[in-house]
Amino acid sequence: xxxxxxxxxxxxxxxxxxxxxxxxxxxxxxxxxxxxxxxxxxxxxxxxxxxxxxxxxxxxxxxxxxxxxxxxxxxxxxxxxxxxxxxxxxxxxxxxxxxxxxxxxxxxxxxxxxxxxxxxxxxxxxxxxxxxxxxxxxxxxxxxxxxxxxxxxxxxxxxxxxxxxxxxxxxxxxxxxxxxxxxxxxxxxxxxxxxxxxxxxxxxxxxxxxxxxxxxxxxxxxxxxxxxxxxxxxxxxxxxxxxxxxxxxxxxxxxxxxxxxxxxxxxxxxxxxxxxxxxxxxxxxxxxxxxxxxxxxxxxxxxxxxxxxxxxxxxxxxxxxxxxxxxxxxxxxxxxxxxxxxxxxxxxxxxxxxxxxxxxxxxxxxxxxxxxxxxxxxx
Amino acid sequence: xxxxxxxxxxxxxxxxxxxxxxxxxxxxxxxxxxxxxxxxxxxxxxxxxxxxxxxxxxxxxxxxxxxxxxxxxxxxxxxxxxxxxxxxxxxxxxxxxxxxxxxxxxxxxxxxxxxxxxxxxxxxxxxxxxxxxxxxxxxxxxxxxxxxxxxxxxxxxxxxxxxxxxxxxxxxxxxxxxxxxxxxxxxxxxxxxxxxxxxxxxxxxxxxxxxxxxxxxxxxxxxxxxxxxxxxxxxxxxxxxxxxxxxxxxxxxxxxxxxxxxxxxxxxxxxxxxxxxxxxxxxxxxxxxxxxxxxxxxxxxxxxxxxxxxxxxxxxxxxxxxxxxxxxxxxxxxxxxxxxxxxxxxxxxxxxxxxxxxxxxxxxxxxxxxxxxxxxxxxxxxxxxxxxxxxxxxxxxxx
Numbered sequence: 193x194x195x196x197x198x199x200x201x202x203x204x205x206x207x208x209x210x211x212x213x214x215x216x217x218x219x220x221x222x223x224x225x226x227x228x229x230x231x232x233x234x235x236x237x238x239x240x241x242x243x244x245x246x247x248x249x250x251x252x253x254x255x256x257x258x259x260x261x262x263x264x265x266x267x268x269x270x271x272x273x274x275x276x277x278x279x280x281x282x283x284x285x286x287x288x289x290x291x292x293x294x295x296x297x298x299x300x301x302x303x304x305x306x307x308x309x310x311x312x313x314x315x316x317x318x319x320x321x322x323x324x325x326x327x328x329x330x331x332x333x334x335x336x337x338x339x340x341x342x343x344x345x346x347x348x349x350x351x352x353x354x355x356x357x358x359x360x361x362x363x364x365x366x367x368x369x370x371x372x373x374x375x376x377x378x379x380x381x382x383x384x385x386x387x388x389x390x391x392x393x394x395x396x397x398x399x400x401x402x403x404x405x406x407x408x409x410x411x412x413x414x415x416x417x418x419x420x421x422x423x424x425x426x427x428x429x430x431x432x433x434x435x436x437x438x439x440x441x442x443x444x445x446x447x448x449x450x451x452x453x454x455x456x457x458x459x460x461x462x463x464x465x466x467x468x469x470x471x472x473x474x475x476x477x478x479x480x481x482x483x484x485x486x487x488x489x490x491x492x493x494x495x496x497x498x499x500x501x502x503x504x505x506x507x508x509x510x511x512x513x514x515x516x517x518x519x520x521x522x523x524x525x526x527x528x529x530x531x532x533x534x535x536x537x538x539x540x541x542x543x544x545x546x547x548x549x550x551x552x553x554x555x556x557x558x559x560x561x562x563x564x565x566x567x568x569x570x571x
Numbered sequence: 572x573x574x575x576x577x578x579x580x581x582x583x584x585x586x587x588x589x590x591x592x593x594x595x596x597x598x599x600x601x602x603x604x605x606x607x608x609x610x611x612x613x614x615x616x617x618x619x620x621x622x623x624x625x626x627x628x629x630x631x632x633x634x635x636x637x638x639x640x641x642x643x644x645x646x647x648x649x650x651x652x653x654x655x656x657x658x659x660x661x662x663x664x665x666x667x668x669x670x671x672x673x674x675x676x677x678x679x680x681x682x683x684x685x686x687x688x689x690x691x692x693x694x695x696x697x698x699x700x701x702x703x704x705x706x707x708x709x710x711x712x713x714x715x716x717x718x719x720x721x722x723x724x725x726x727x728x729x730x731x732x733x734x735x736x737x738x739x740x741x742x743x744x745x746x747x748x749x750x751x752x753x754x755x756x757x758x759x760x761x762x763x764x765x766x767x768x769x770x771x772x773x774x775x776x777x778x779x780x781x782x783x784x785x786x787x788x789x790x791x792x793x794x795x796x797x798x799x800x801x802x803x804x805x806x807x808x809x810x811x812x813x814x815x816x817x818x819x820x821x822x823x824x825x826x827x828x829x830x831x832x833x834x835x836x837x838x839x840x841x842x843x844x845x846x847x848x849x850x851x852x853x854x855x856x857x858x859x860x861x862x863x864x865x866x867x868x869x870x871x872x873x874x875x876x877x878x879x880x881x882x883x884x885x886x887x888x889x890x891x892x893x894x895x896x897x898x899x900x901x902x903x904x905x906x907x908x909x910x911x912x913x914x915x916x917x918x919x920x921x922x923x924x925x926x927x928x929x930x931x932x933x934x935x936x937x938x939x940x941x942x943x944x945x946x947x948x949x950x951x952x953x954x955x956x957x958x959x960x961x962x963x964x965x966x967x968x969x970x
Binding site (some may be wrong): 194195196453456457464465467468470472473474476477478480481484485486487488489491492507510513514559562563565566567569570571 | 845846853854855856862863865866867869871873874875877878880881884885888895898901902955957958959961962963965966967968969970
């Protein structure tokens with residue numbers, strides 16, 4: 193697949209861009225962060241996006257999806273990222289949705305995916321336990337009790353977990369913390385006895401929950417796929433999600449860059465536009481290169497998923513590493529070049545920096561992915 | 572059979588029948604580049620024969636119109652031809668500044684007579700061109716050039732000096748920027764002229780660099796008489812052509828594997844170098860810092876490769892290379908320097924030898940290449956100039 197948008201993808205992009213411009217405003221982030229209860233996203237907005245079909249983009253038609261690819265999903269995510277839209281795309285569609293699509297048996301897919309595709313059912317993936325992203329550092333135990341499992345442990349940073357009807361919980365049926373083997377994915381309703389959610393509003397106004405599981409009883413038919421094979425599913429899910437998240441980050445990267453360049457053209461100091469200063473010009477030029485390189489690797493990594501390319505996982509790591517570093521640069525330079533205004537809450541640029549930080553640490557930052565890249569490359 | 576499949580089959584047959592054994596396959600004796608020109612010599616007959624056959628067919632520059640020495644192929648045919656050449660492990664060895672830089676601007680700005688005079692000789696590799704742009708006092712400020720051309724009847728008399736004229740000592744003609752008006756703003760008094768290096772008064776002196784001998788030269792003009800008809804475009808309108816040519820130069824630099832990267836496909840990968848140097852034939856490298864640098868470099872290469880492909884794909888979709896060629900030049904030259912620098916540090920003490928009894932010739936070359944590579948971020952417009960161009964032409968930041 194060529195690294196340009198097709199006509200259909202351009203239409204999708206224009207439609208998504210128009211939608212975000214009409215229906216969303218960065219000011220909404222100021223309201224969302226002060227909400228101490230309820231859903232962390234706008235339900236009506238989600239419904240509209242579902243009606244547009246976006247929630248079904250990456251899923252097969254037999255499950256109610258559009259049967260399109262990550263190239264298309266990336267186009268929509270980029271536009272949502274450009275506007276810093278808050279919606280459970282990454283959590284429900286990409287992370288938990290992919291886990292079901294990749295790891296679930298046919299009955300599970302048939303019962304869950306149509307609701308995911310039409311946006312009526314929200315899923316979330318509860319995986320992280322360690323301070324930093326570390327997919328196998330899972331201690332949460334799943335103990336057989338008769339035909340059931342009892343789950344006990346603690347999960348952190350479960351994105352959009354406060355809205356999810358159903359959680360996909362990674363737990364250990366064998367091995368010990370850090371082992372790749374012995375992980376199993378469970379489908380757990382979010383309102384079962386023994387499960388406690390603690391709601392956090394993150395830096396970027398999105399919601400995530402920490403979860404306590406205290407002997408939560410789940411039936412054996414709630415195992416997603418086969419017991420002990422969770423890591424196979426998670427590896428694939430994380431590789432895809434890293435790229436999808438990078439696509440969303442790309443939108444914020446581009447927008448924060450564009451806004452800052454505009455500011456350099458408007459802001460007067462010493463009787464001239466600050467954009468005339470070479471000290472800023474050269475930094476803007478280097479920043480431009482980083483944005484373009486990020487766009488290229490994101491487009492390539494999205495297509496690598498659709499083409500099932502062999503090096504997809506390495507490309508995903510190269511992609512997330514780049515997107516993380518570039519978005520961090522955007523936060524740093526965006527604020528610095530906006531000067532005093534940049535550190536005020538009134539200016540929007542700070543929201544990009546905050547989203548950059550959350551996105552950077554989600555699913556592994558650049559050092560994590562450089563290490564992963566070397567491991568995958570056998571060195 | 573579709574037209575393109577007919578073309579493919581004919582091309583395949585022709586290549587099979589005409590590409591000599593020595594010019595194909597893994598044991599090909601084809602040199603990296605045959606630069607052409609009056610002084611071109613061939614170490615192997617097969618290279619000479621192969622080049623002659625390609626020239627006859629117009630396949631050294633397949634997309635050029637036939638009257639200029641090409642074969643008038645469509646983009647699709649050209650792609651098929653390259654595929655078929657790759658399939659038997661061959662390519663056209665001819666490459667030159669004439670092909671990559673001068674020819675495109677001649678196609679755009681020269682008279683028909685000039686095109687018919689010069690383009691076929693470039694296509695056939697008969698004339699080797701060098702570039703007379705920089706001067707001792709006009710480097711980054713190229714438009715400040717002082718090499719003077721005074722019009723006297725049907726010719727110009729040129730006096731002045733050019734510097735960094737790569738390969739001037741082995742070139743036949745030079746395309747040069749000269750000042751034809753000193754009374755106007757600097758950009759408005761420049762003309763673009765073509766000069767036969769054999770003209771009386773042209774002399775060349777090679778420049779020694781930090782890496783030792785180099786392709787760079789100084790070229791002097793002492794009362795050199797050049798016919799008015801050798802001027803391309805209007806008098807004093809040369810800057811437009813000069814800038815256009817610089818875009819092609821940057822594209823060329825962006826496409827090449829880069830100055831000082833020790834460009835050879837058979838080169839060891841940095842990972843192989845690291846494994847050998849750290850005595851770790853397999854498994855995780857023991858030096859976490861080096862490993863991380865290696866990964867960063869590999870990731871950057873992936874990003875650059877994807878960016879280059881995106882630009883190529885965009886061009887095919889009808890969006891040409893514009894000022895963003897500055898980005899490629901800027902990024903690639905710095906990336907190559909980093910790669911070369913990392914390699915030298917990986918190989919360790921051997922990289923410190925300038926010359927001696929106990930160092931393989933290849934290592935000596937790599938060290939010279941690392942030194943020569945320092946020029947990569949300066950020649951063809953410094954990194955700082957590329958950033959100026961990006962800031963102005965791409966981002967639209969004010970002067």
